[in-house]
Amino acid sequence: MCTLVKNSRVQESDKSQTIFEMTIKILKYFLKCLFIQFHIIFDFLVDFIFGLYYDSKIQKVPPVKNNLLLMSASELAEKIRSRKLSSVEIVTAFIERAKEVNEIINAVVEDRYSDALEEAKEVDKFLQTLENSDLIKEKKPFLGVPFTTKESNEAKGMLHTMGLLSRCTFRSEEDATVIRFVKNAGGILIAKTNVPELNLWTESRNNVYGQTCNPYNTTRNVGGSSGGEAAIISACGSAFSIASDIGGSTRMPAFFSGAFGFKPTEGLTPLKGIGLRKENYPNSMAEAGPICKKAEDLIPILKIIIGEKASLLNLDAEVDIRCLNIFYQESSGDIRTSTVNWEMRTALLKAVQHFKEITGSATKIKIPGSEYSYRLWRFWMTQENFDFKLSITNGKYRASALTELSKFLTGKSELTLAAIIKLIDEDILPREDAEWAKNITTNMKKYLMEKLEHNGILFYPSSPLQTGYHYTAYLRPFNFGYWCLFNVLKFPVCQVPLGVDKNGLPIGIQVVAAPYNDHLCVAVARELEKIFGGWIPPA
Structure with missing residues (x-):
């Protein structure tokens, strides 16, 4: 009798665990779908807002007049x-x-x-x-x-x-x-x-x-x-x-x-x-x-x-x-x-x-693993024979994110925002395992x-x-x-x-x-x- 009761409790515990795991999976899937929908809306707004500024400025290169250029x-x-x-x-x-x-x-x-x-x-x-x-x-x-x-x-x-x-x-x-x-x-x-x-x-x-x-x-x-x-x-x-x-x-x-x-x-x-x-x-x-x-x-x-x-x-x-x-x-x-x-x-x-x-x-x-493409590339870049922080100053000194960010915000930096972001990645963000x-x-x-x-x-x-x-x-x-x-x-x-x-x-x-x-x-x-x-x- 005790064995039957014990088995029953185990089964109920397993059932509860299964329900909990299914609930978590459903919740994760829902949040994923929600995030994707948000991203679609975000991309639409980005293009809409930038388009308000840029769409009146569109140019294209002129047509080719010499056909040998097309060969x-x-x-x-x-x-x-x-x-x-x-x-x-x-x-x-x-x-x-x-x-x-x-x-x-x-x-x-x-x-x-x-x-x-x-x-x-x-x-x-x-x-x-x-x-x-x-x-x-x-x-x-x-x-x-x-x-x-x-x-x-x-x-x-x-x-x-x-x-x-x-x-x-x-x-x-x-x-x-x-x-x-x-x-x-x-x-x-x-x-x-x-x-x-x-x-x-x-x-x-x-x-x-x-x-x-x-x-x-x-x-x-x-x-x-x-x-x-x-x-x-x-x-x-x-x-x-x-x-x-x-x-x-x-x-x-x-x-x-x-x-x-x-x-x-x-x-x-x-x-x-x-x-x-x-x-x-x-x-x-x-x-x-x-x-x-x-x-x-x-x-x-x-x-x-x-x-x-x-x-x-x-x-x-x-x-x-x-x-x-x-x-x-x-x-x-x-x-x-x-x-x-x-x-x-x-x-x-x-x-x-x-x-x-x-x-x-x-x-x-x-x-x-394709969903980790960027993270994997970020890791393998650390294995390249390349020192970004030294190279970005042409070997004069090792750049630091906080110093260059401060210069950038005060208009004194020689670097672009893209380089500053790379320095932040190098100095502040955690490394990949x-x-x-x-x-x-x-x-x-x-x-x-x-x-x-x-x-x-x-x-x-x-x-x-x-x-x-x-x-x-x-x-x-x-x-x-x-x-x-x-x-x-x-x-x-x-x-x-x-x-x-x-x-x-x-x-x-x-x-x-x-x-x-x-x-x-x-x-x-x-x-x-x-x-x-x-x-x-x-x-």
Whole structure:
């Protein structure tokens, strides 16, 4: 009898515990839904309020008058080799366009137009003496083609301020390795473009060069840190770009400006001369990568900037897209980010549907831990060989949040608000738990590797929202997680433009593959470009 009573009490206790746990789960779900609804309303109010100020100030870049500016870099290179167009004619056209649009978007911060034209003349003279252009295509695939790079990538003799007033007169003594590779491949550097301070913000603004504006709508953000590059490429002021990406710095600006942006598999591109790096760091989340208008340029540029390590990839392999395994994820799951809006979700699902019809299936997944994207990136940045507090003063002293905040509030600081926020993060906010971050990252990699293997592709949102008004990034800091996730994982990923929305702003998606399957990303990018239009001229 006592045993029966005891068992009955245990059962009642278990039942009460179960009811309590269910109540807690329901309450958490309710609070989550409430928070998401609040966030949607908050985002609406942000756009409404900023729109009241900005919408009367909208400009776009003027239409392109010279059709050669619309060609891919590969097509331009072929026309130069075959002498259908001269390098001087092409370089001149891009220089004139860059001058025309830069008054509106402030993307170019230093040019070398005169030197570039002299180099173009030498290319044309050289080609006049050449009988066989096949060798040129192999050795110098971009002979005579103009390109640009971000101000933070070193180029001999050019400014390398990193957006810091304390470095405003610093000039590079040599090229970054990837810039040297492109020059050796025949590319002609015509200019350098704007970045945020030390490449560490999601808008390209600093106290040296000011703010860069979006060519589709000058009241909108171009992203960071390769914002100037994406803007000048999309505006047709350069044939192609060499950017870099440690947390979306290639893909975010490419998305905001409607271009293609590629981050290769980890450890492939040399990093010497990228940012403040004086040597290569093989374990970094950073990679150099291209921004371009046409998907056909991705492989040729990747071959150049990867160099000898290109042999680790199958960049020339034929890809039968019918045999790909397609996966997709509709959102990161982080409730602190903006909700993926209807137009971004529709673009993603249209791409998924197209490939589902080709391959026969498409599987929806949720990467375990993707809701922690920003936190994980924040931890792994502490493992980079980089001292922000010392670098932000150009090595003069170690900056502190309280000191610089006090200077900022009294108008005496040389730093932007973005840099102050980074200092607050370094000095005041608690650190992420290292063991937790490493375990989550390992599990994420394992999960995604098992899904993608050698022939899998993941479609992932480029962003919850299209490009926002200037300064709204301060109110949506966690949206950054959509890009930095793949730096944490170190997987290859391509930002693919899918045209523009009803307001004329770019939309797109990210295409992800397993490490060393970069060619799959490019094959899918080319198919999406063919079906959905890819880059659309801003005007």
